[in-house]
Amino acid sequence: MTAISFKNALGIHPEALNVRSQRSEILANNIANSDTPGFKARDLDFQGILRGEYEKRDRMELNRTSHRHIPAEAVSMESGLKYRVPLQPSIDGNTVETDIEQAQYARNALEFQSSFTFLNSKFKGLTKALRSE
Template identity: 40%
Template sequence: MINKFDAALSFHQNALRVRGQRQELIAANIANADTPNYKARDLDFGAAMKNAMAGVANKEAFNTNKTSDKHLDGIPSSIGGGAMFRPIIQGSVDGNTVDMDVERNQFADNAIRYEASIIMINGQLKKMLAAIQGQ
């Protein structure tokens, strides 16, 4: 019985996980908008979802360099798909590739899609509850 619940909700569960990790990447881009030589990163949502649905966990997807032994490893629970560098739209003198207009748009778009997934999960749960209660 639990496997049927998992199967019914697994797509949206994985979508929420991928969207959450993408939101973290976009937020890091925004936070580092003034950091010299920072390269904007994003997640290939389609590839990450394919890997998540296949059960692939790519620990190297969010690989970071440690400059001190006191730094954390920086490997969150990854779903695969890999974080990639964004193409440079407008170069800057300090080597930073963050375009705040792009980042804000991607952040808002991802947040709306995250909310849509939550609404869909709530709808599925309500249907299951109604079926269980015999309504």
């Protein structure tokens, strides 16, 4: 009997859900600051993150309070953030274009739901396989 490889079975979808969730926060922040003078709209380079281009991002080792704790590190998403270049710059220096941000937010939500639905069906299939149905 061979062990099930979740990485092979699930593909990039678990990582995609995490990145899409973080991207929704960034896009919502852009929309919330659409009237803030000087605010610069940002977005994640989703494709670059999934291709692994940011694996050497800013890393920091988490502090351990006991030698028995498992060593861990955190990765900053800041290095995956890019400034959005506006099609129509505003006079006050704000680069948020609300209609574009809302469209990106809606598309991101749809793609999040697609990955979630895919993962849900995969887990149902794996559960059936484990039960030998």
